[in-house]
Amino acid sequence: MTWNELWEHFYYHLRIKRRSKTTLHFYRTTQRALDRFAAEGGSLPGGPEQVTVLHLRGFVTWLEGQGLGPGGIHAHVRSLKSVFGWAKREELLPLDPSARLERPSLPRRRMATMDAERVGKLLGVARAGDQPLRDVAVLLTFFDTGIRLEELITLRREDIRPERGVLRVIGKGDRERSVPIGTRALTAVNAYLIRERKPRHEGVQELFLGRTGLPMTRSCISILLKRLSDTAGFERAQTTPHTFRRGFAVEFLRNGGDVFTLQQILGHSSLEMTRRYVTFLDEDLKAAHLRFSPGDRL
DSSP: OOHHHHHHHHHHHHHHTTOOHHHHHHHHHHHHHHHHHHHTTOOOOSSGGGOOHHHHHHHHHHHHHTTOOHHHHHHHHHHHHHHHHHHHHTTSSSSOTTTTOOOOOOOOOOOOOOOHHHHHHHHHHHTTSSSHHHHHHHHHHHHHHOOOHHHHHTOBGGGEETTTTEEEEEOGGGOEEEEEOOHHHHHHHHHHHHHTOOOSSTTOOBSSBOTTSSBOOHHHHHHHHHHHHHHHTOOGGGGOHHHHHHHHHHHHHHTTOOHHHHHHHHTOSSHHHHHGGGGGOHHHHHHHHHHHOTGGGO
16 A cells, blocks of 8 residues: 555545545645655655554654644644554554654643734724625624634525524534524624625625635635734734634633533533633632632631
């Protein structure tokens, strides 16, 4: 079996499982990195059957030499473990060479989180843009629902359920869920639909469109957020789609929501993924400690 055959079999498996384009892109990134490693003289056998953990460790060392950070290397290792683990289970390979491949330790740093003040400034900038109603609707939908980027750009007109106050969202693994949306965000979406949305033809059913009347892409959203953040004076890392998602989760918990409901809204497959957002509530924990500190009550 060649390397290309292994990857194509794996991609076929992912398509059968209805994994998203984002997921396939994630693995293709590792495939391209491995190809570069081999092209630049890295120690990699001609076929995957001969690969050992030593070869994979050499690839990880090469990634470090390319200046890739722990997070990026961790992602590549996860990708390799998924591919080789699947190939072993499918009996395409006799052994899983990634079984003993160590994941790099990730620094426990606090990631950027969107907050109401920053959203307010971004909305002010958006209202002065070329497509103000669309841009305002995009920002409020991100912050008020916590949906993923891919979920936002694939929203269709019929996915808006104003009578129920929810969005019909197709998430990872082609799983459908209902996501609540507030009155202000719904009003912004409705204003955009009535006054600004102009599809190129009747076949365009996606909700958010670019200047050409075609659906917005991932790069369209990236360019939009960069333009808004630059004008507002924010670093780009502070205004990514996932920053909005984290901000929604934190505000939901801060305002009294529970992690079980949050899990359903975010579309997480496990509660542990959702519980990570509790670590963003330092100020709330500090306030609770001020009220209930055992030491201060001595």
